[in-house]
Each structure stands twice: as C-alpha cells, then as structure tokens.
Amino acid sequence: MKHLAALNKYFMANKWRLILGLLFTAISIVFSVFQPIMVRQIFDLLSLNLDEYRLLSDTSLKGAFRADFSRILAFYGVSILAFALLSGFFLFLQRQTLIVMSRHIEFDLKNEIYQHYQKMDLNFFKMHRTGDLMSRITEDVSRVRMYAGPAIMYASRTLLLIVIVVYLMLEVNPLLTLYTLSPLPVLALMIYYVNKIIHRKSEKIQAELSNITSIAQESYSGIRVIKSYVQEDASGRHFEDASEAYKQSSISLAKTDALFQPAMALMIGVSVILTIFIGGFQVIAGNITVGNLAEFVIYVNMLMFPFLSIGLVATMTQRAAASQQRINEFLKITPEIKDEPAAKTVQLEGGIHLQGVTFTYPHTGITALKEVNLQVQPGQKVAVIGRTGSGKSTLAQLLIRMYDPQEGKVMLDTHDVRYMHLEQLRSQISYVPQDVFLFSDSIANNIRFGDPAASLQAVQQAARQASVEKDILGFSDGFDTAIGERGVTLSGGQKQRISIARALIKNPDIMIFDDCLSAVDARTEKEIIGNLYAYLKNKTAVIITHRIFSLFEFDKIIVLDEGRIVEEGTHDELLSLNGYYAELYARQQSGDEESITE
Numbered sequence: 001m002k003h004l005a006a007l008n009k010y011f012m013a014n015k016w017r018l019i020l021g022l023l024f025t026a027i028s029i030v031f032s033v034f035q036p037i038m039v040r041q042i043f044d045l046l047s048l049n050l051d052e053y054r055l056l057s058d059t060s061l062k063g064a065f066r067a068d069f070s071r072i073l074a075f076y077g078v079s080i081l082a083f084a085l086l087s088g089f090f091l092f093l094q095r096q097t098l099i100v101m102s103r104h105i106e107f108d109l110k111n112e113i114y115q116h117y118q119k120m121d122l123n124f125f126k127m128h129r130t131g132d133l134m135s136r137i138t139e140d141v142s143r144v145r146m147y148a149g150p151a152i153m154y155a156s157r158t159l160l161l162i163v164i165v166v167y168l169m170l171e172v173n174p175l176l177t178l179y180t181l182s183p184l185p186v187l188a189l190m191i192y193y194v195n196k197i198i199h200r201k202s203e204k205i206q207a208e209l210s211n212i213t214s215i216a217q218e219s220y221s222g223i224r225v226i227k228s229y230v231q232e233d234a235s236g237r238h239f240e241d242a243s244e245a246y247k248q249s250s251i252s253l254a255k256t257d258a259l260f261q262p263a264m265a266l267m268i269g270v271s272v273i274l275t276i277f278i279g280g281f282q283v284i285a286g287n288i289t290v291g292n293l294a295e296f297v298i299y300v301n302m303l304m305f306p307f308l309s310i311g312l313v314a315t316m317t318q319r320a321a322a323s324q325q326r327i328n329e330f331l332k333i334t335p336e337i338k339d340e341p342a343a344k345t346v347q348l349e350g351g352i353h354l355q356g357v358t359f360t361y362p363h364t365g366i367t368a369l370k371e372v373n374l375q376v377q378p379g380q381k382v383a384v385i386g387r388t389g390s391g392k393s394t395l396a397q398l399l400i401r402m403y404d405p406q407e408g409k410v411m412l413d414t415h416d417v418r419y420m421h422l423e424q425l426r427s428q429i430s431y432v433p434q435d436v437f438l439f440s441d442s443i444a445n446n447i448r449f450g451d452p453a454a455s456l457q458a459v460q461q462a463a464r465q466a467s468v469e470k471d472i473l474g475f476s477d478g479f480d481t482a483i484g485e486r487g488v489t490l491s492g493g494q495k496q497r498i499s500i501a502r503a504l505i506k507n508p509d510i511m512i513f514d515d516c517l518s519a520v521d522a523r524t525e526k527e528i529i530g531n532l533y534a535y536l537k538n539k540t541a542v543i544i545t546h547r548i549f550s551l552f553e554f555d556k557i558i559v560l561d562e563g564r565i566v567e568e569g570t571h572d573e574l575l576s577l578n579g580y581y582a583e584l585y586a587r588q589q590s591g592d593e594e595s596i597t598e
C-alpha cells in the first residue's frame with residue numbers, strides 16, 4: 001500500500017474532483033435509502049388499513065377509500081421515482097468526477113513515465129526488455145488507474161452505504177440485522193479469493209495472447225524467409241501449438257467464471273431467505289412490521305454490491321500497489337548520462353580531442369575502445385576505418401555522449417563533453433547512425449526531424465544533397481509519401497539516404513556518418529560523396545566506413561583494430577605503411593577494376 005502514496009501528488013492536483021466526487025457519492029446514497037423507507041411505509045399503511053377496508057359494507061365508502069389509497073400510492077410511486085432519479089443523477093455526477101479524475105491521473109502518470117524514458121541513457125534500454133518497458137506505461141498504469149478511479153469510487157460508496165444501511169437496519173431490529181448480514185462477509189471473502197484465481201488465470205491468458213501475437217507478427221515480417229524455405233506448415237504448427245495453450249487457459253477461466261456467478265446468486269439467495277424466515281417470525285412476534293420485512297429485503301439487495309465490491313476493491317488495490325511499485329522502481333532510476341550540476345552551454349567550433357579513452361560496455365563487459373587518442377581540428381574531415389567490431393560505432397557514440405568512457409576524456413574544442421549541456425551538445429552535432437530508423441510518417445516529416453522548422457524547400461534541398469530527391473519524386477505522393485507499415489516500402493539505400501538528408505538539414509558544424517552508405521550502389525555513392533564534399537566544406541566530419549572513398553580528400557584517416565588506433569595519417573601516409581589500409585585499398589582497387597572490366 002505504501003507504494004500507492006506516490007499517487008498522493010496526483011490526488012492533490014485533482015483534489016476538487018475528489019472532494020466533489022465523494023460529496024456526490026454521499027448525496028446519491030442518501031437519496032437511494034429513501035426507497036426502502038417508503039416501501040416500508042406503503043406496506044405498513046396497507047396492512048393497517050386493509051382489515052378496516054374489508055369490514056366496510058358501503059360501496060361508496062369503499063370507493064372513497066380506494067380513491068384515497070390510489071392517491072397515496074401514486075404519491076409514493078412518484079416520490080420513489082423522483083428519489084431514484086435524484087440518486088441516479090448524483091451517481092452520474094459521481095462517475096463524472098471520480099472516473100474523470102482517474103483518467104486525468106492516468107494521463108499525467110503516463111506522461112511522467114514517458115518523460116522519464118526519454119531521459120534514460122542507452123545502457124538502460126539495453127538492460128530492459130522492450131515488452132517490459134511497454135507494459136509499465138500501458139498495463140501498469142491501467143491497473144493504477146483502476147485504483148485511482150473505480151476502486152476509490154466503489155470503496156467510498158461501499159463504506160457510506162454500509163454505514164447508513166446497517167444503521168437503519170439496527171434501528172429496526174438488531175437480531176434480524178445480524179442474521180441477514182451473516183452471509184455477506186463470506187460473500188466478500190469468496191469474491192476476493194475467486195478474483196485472485198481469475199486474475200492469475202487472466203494473466204496466463206494475457207501472456208499466451210502476447211505470445212500468439214508475437215508469433216503472428218514475426219511470421220508476417222518474416223514471410224519471405226518462411227516461403228523461400230517452404231516452412232509454411234512448420235510455422236502453422238508453431239502457431240497452432242501456441243493457440244492451443246491459449247484456448248485451454250481460456251476454457252479454464254470460463255469454468256471459474258461460470259462457477260462464480262451462481263455462487264454469488266446462492267449467497268444472495270441465502271441472505272434473502274434468512275431475512276424472510278427470521279423476519280417472518282419477528283413479524284409474528286410483533287417485534288417488527290410487515291413493512292420492516294419488505295424494507296429489509298431491499299436493504300439486503302442494496303448491500304449485495306457493496307459487499308461484493310469489498311473483494312473487488314481489495315484485489316484492485318493489491319494489483320495497483322504492485323504496479324505502482326514497478327513504476328516507482330523505474331521512476332527512481334536516474335540516468336547515468338545526464339547534465340552535471342556544473343554543465344556549461346558552449347558554442348562549438350568543431351575540434352575533437354580524445355585523450356586516452358578506454359570504454360567498456362557496462363552490461364556486457366566488452367572493452368570496445370582502448371586508450372584512444374585523437375586530435376581533429378575544426379573543419380577537418382576524418383575517416384574511421386576498421387574491421388567489423390573494431391570499435392568504430394562506439395567512437396561515434398562517445399562523441400555524442402551516449403556513453404561516458406571509464407578512462408580518459410572526450411573533448412570538443414576545449415570542453416569535456418561530460419560538463420556540457422547534453423541537449424545543447426547533441427543539437428550541435430549531426431549523427432547518421434548505422435541502423436537507419438525512420439518514423440511512420442511522411443518522407444518530408446522524417447527529413448524535417450533534423451530541423452522541425454525547416455521549409456519544404458529546405459527539405460527538398462537536403463534530399464537533393466543526399467541524392468534521394470529523384471527517388472522521392474518518383475512516388476505518387478512525392479515528399480508526402482507515408483513511410484512505414486501502411487506506406488511505401490523503401491529500399492535499404494533509399495532509407496539510408498533519407499536518414500542522411502535528415503542529418504544534413506540540421507546543418508551543424510560537426511557531422512558524424514556511421515557507415516551510412518553501405519546499401520547504396522557505387523554510382524550513387526560517388527554522387528553523394530560529391531555533394532557532401534561541397535556541403536562539408538567548413539564543417540568537421542567524422543566518416544565511418546568500410547570502403548575507402550578515394551574521391552574524398554581526408555585530412556586524417558584512422559584505422560581501428562580491436563579498439564585501438566593502429567594506423568593514423570593521410571591517404572598517402574597510410575599507403576606507405578603497407579598495413580591494413582594499404583591492403584584494403586589494393587583489394588578495393590582490384591575489385592573496382594574487375595567490375596569495370598566485367
């Protein structure tokens with residue numbers, strides 16, 4: 001329960017809704033208890049006057065009696081209806097305040113969690129499964145909402161109704177009250193336990209459902225592999241097995257559900273029978289009137305749902321507490337990469353200086369960079385080459401401070417990146433990642449992601465510089481073409497070029513390209529490099545590549561091997577070293593010649 005205290009700030013923010021909601025609950029209950037009282041009065045009136053009526057021999061007197069009685073009955077009928085309407089109206093207002101409050105809390109909590117996710121560093125995302133992160137912002141928040149709205153609503157209603165109704169019942173006859181209420185706690189306990197069973201089974205069903213969904217999802221996206229390896233049957237069987245497990249669990253839940261309703265009806269029935277049976281004797285003994293008996297039967301029915309909801313509220317609160325605990329644990333995590341108190345806002349000129357940088361990925365223990373020293377002056381172009389896994393991408397990640405090195409310093413100009421404002425640092429560097437990621441949005445908006453205020457002309461120019469404009473204009477909707485599941489399917493090379501255009505439109509002084517031309521053909525590559533050459537004229541650029549761009553005159557080329565810089569210099573200097581670079585160059589030259597002679 002203590003975990004739910006974290007919600008107090010939200011209740012405070014919604015205090016008027018909460019106070020009004022509780023007030024409406026009380027008013028609605030007060031109006032609802034008039035009904036049994038009036039029914040009692042009608043019954044008592046009837047039983048008192050019926051004998052007298054039967055003894056009347058004069059038909060005109062009988063007629064007058066009936067007319068009087070009809071008026072009384074009509075009055076009671078209209079009154080009962082009016083009270084029921086008033087009670088219903090306040091019930092409506094109660095839901096309008098308390099349930100609306102819970103929706104506001106849900107909205108704020110979701111936003112708080114989402115904002116917190118945004119602050120987390122990459123390491124956090126590596127250490128948590130996506131499904132787990134998703135379930136906190138969806139399922140866990142939904143469960144907390146059930147507490148913040150329905151549970152509070154039912155609990156307040158239950159408490160008030162039980163207090164008022166039990167008081168009225170005790171006023172009539174304490175012994176009958178005791179007998180009538182005796183099955184109700186059993187009912188509450190039963191609901192609580194059955195609910196737990198239902199919850200456990202529902203969780204299992206939920207897990208099986210998500211398993212089925214991911215199997216289906218995977219086979220849709222991998223359909224080409226499935227078909228080309230003729231694995232349709234195996235894939236179908238795999239799905240059938242998962243579906244079978246889901247079916248069995250659903251049937252098991254249906255059985256529990258099927259038992260639940262009749263068991264509840266039995267308990268209610270027992271209470272009503274006890275009321276009539278014991279109450280009947282009390283009427284005969286003259287302790288209560290027939291009206292009291294009728295009143296009691298209504299009270300019992302009125303108390304059913306509140307007692308039933310004790311069990312519901314208990315399980316809702318328990319689940320919400322567990323969910324809020326998970327949310328609190330997550331909100332407590334502080335990102336390792338964050339603004340230091342002494343963080344400065346600086347305007348970068350473009351110098352990059354790495355001093356003895358050693359970096360080990362925290363969650364795998366892989367040392368990706370070892371004692372790396374690098375000096376890049378503003379405006380210089382640097383190529384980073386090396387075998388796969390040699391640490392090239394890691395170097396790029398450290399420059400935009402996705403991670404901090406365990407040893408050494410990453411400096412931009414004369415500033416340690418650790419002491420720069422993170423947002424400001426990243427806004428001054430454009431980074432084209434190796435794994436392209438495009439959002440399900442139009443092509444224009446994907447490019448505009450680099451500069452949300454950019455005009456369409458700027459978007460078109462960036463696309464032209466990234467050599468993708470022609471491709472885009474080839475789509476029927478041009479720059480408005482939607483990308484993603486319901487949009488066009490772009491080729492790997494087109495995606496890479498849109499991702500480059502996104503980086504170009506940002507137009508900062510430092511650019512990092514991480515192997516972002518791997519999926520484009522040699523001619524397009526040449527075209528892009530030609531465009532980039534002019535674009536990067538006064539910018540510092542770090543270009544990570546597997547291929548040597550002979551067109552590009554780099555000020556410096558570094559070769560990484562197992563996290564260390566093993567070669568460093570200009571093209572000519574590296575060729576004379578006769579090392580990895582010279583070998584790669586020779587291989588590439590002969591490959592190019594082969595493809596030319598072919």
Ligand SMILES: Nc1ncnc2c1ncn2[C@@H]1O[C@H](COP(=O)(O)OP(=O)(O)OP(=O)(O)O)[C@@H](O)[C@H]1O
Binds near residue numbers: 368
């Ligand atoms: N997020 C990560 N978590 C843990 N280890 C990682 C992570 N990224 C890379 N590594 C490891 O760090 C080492 C260097 O990887 P890195 O991606 O920097 O190499 P790379 O030179 O860019 O390779 P490639 O050319 O294949 O992209 C590798 O051994 C890799 O397995």
